[in-house]
Amino acid sequence: MKIGIRDLTRTFGRGSRTVEALGPVSLDVAPGEFVSIVGPSGCGKSTLLRAVAGLVRPSGGRINIRVGSPYPVAMIFQDYGIYPWKRVLENVRFGLDVQGVDRRTADARARYWLERMGLADFAGAWPDNLSGGMRQRVSIARAMAAEPEVLLMDEPFAALDAQLRSLLQEELLEICQTEQRTVLFVTHSLSEAILLADRVVVMSARPGRILLDRTVPFDRPRSPEIRLSAEFSALENELWQTLRVEVSGQLRPVPGAPADRRPARTGHATGRDNRGARDGDDN
Numbered sequence: 001m002k003i004g005i006r007d008l009t010r011t012f013g014r015g016s017r018t019v020e021a022l023g024p025v026s027l028d029v030a031p032g033e034f035v036s037i038v039g040p041s042g043c044g045k046s047t048l049l050r051a052v053a054g055l056v057r058p059s060g061g062r063i064n065i066r067v068g069s070p071y072p073v074a075m076i077f078q079d080y081g082i083y084p085w086k087r088v089l090e091n092v093r094f095g096l097d098v099q100g101v102d103r104r105t106a107d108a109r110a111r112y113w114l115e116r117m118g119l120a121d122f123a124g125a126w127p128d129n130l131s132g133g134m135r136q137r138v139s140i141a142r143a144m145a146a147e148p149e150v151l152l153m154d155e156p157f158a159a160l161d162a163q164l165r166s167l168l169q170e171e172l173l174e175i176c177q178t179e180q181r182t183v184l185f186v187t188h189s190l191s192e193a194i195l196l197a198d199r200v201v202v203m204s205a206r207p208g209r210i211l212l213d214r215t216v217p218f219d220r221p222r223s224p225e226i227r228l229s230a231e232f233s234a235l236e237n238e239l240w241q242t243l244r245v246e247v248s249g250q251l252r253p254v255p256g257a258p259a260d261r262r263p264a265r266t267g268h269a270t271g272r273d274n275r276g277a278r279d280g281d282d283n
Ligand SMILES: Nc1ncnc2c1ncn2[C@@H]1O[C@H](COP(=O)(O)OP(=O)(O)OP(=O)(O)O)[C@@H](O)[C@H]1O
Pocket: 012, 013, 019, 020, 021, 039, 040, 041, 042, 043, 044, 045, 046, 047, 048, 206
């Protein structure tokens, strides 16, 4: 196992302000495996990822990461996490500078990843002059340049429009199929989760626990076209049936509201229209 999580819990605050944010969660991730995590808002997905990154201390349980390098983990955030006061190349090189990689090697690796992300011409640009999609590609380049054993991605495409999001999903799919990193990927989009992952985990409402853990039945390398297959829709619907119960629980009916204006609890979840609606909610 690359990552072994056992009975992980995290509580924030004290006394009457205590928030049970997460768990108990147990999850094993094999070397090179890509696991997507979906769950309702506030169920503790970010807390789980941050605990694996060592940014949040668990209240209970254990996390074991089997690594062989001194800088094994990189994290990519929704808000890009790049430094506006550093040019693009310096941003991508940042992790390597921290690792003490010599300048020539660091430059070469950073330029390789900029090239790979289609940003070769922007090495000297300031982040403020880039679009959201380009900034997110800078943050992916920075994480990949550090050659982490474990890559943690927290809703990396949530701030992007639907078309750009699709393109970056496809780029990430290609990268992960050639680079074989162990990845934990948090998203609100079921189609994104399935497209990219070997397994999709569905979490309950807070405190988040694992309700469902499904293997994605598509061989690698896989193409984005799998999104159009019946098997893909079937898995997406299965995951949605579990997730919708958790999400519905967060919607409180407004007292006095006409019944026919309350959110529908049942529905026919078939085909692309449903998926479109759900993904639209994500953005
Ligand atoms: N530092 C903190 N202090 C207090 N409460 C926190 C802290 N971090 C997270 N929480 C609470 O823990 C719960 C889980 O938060 P978390 O951000 O992990 O959820 P999430 O599933 O990632 O949410 P979203 O999908 O909306 O991003 C939330 O109720 C949140 O308010």
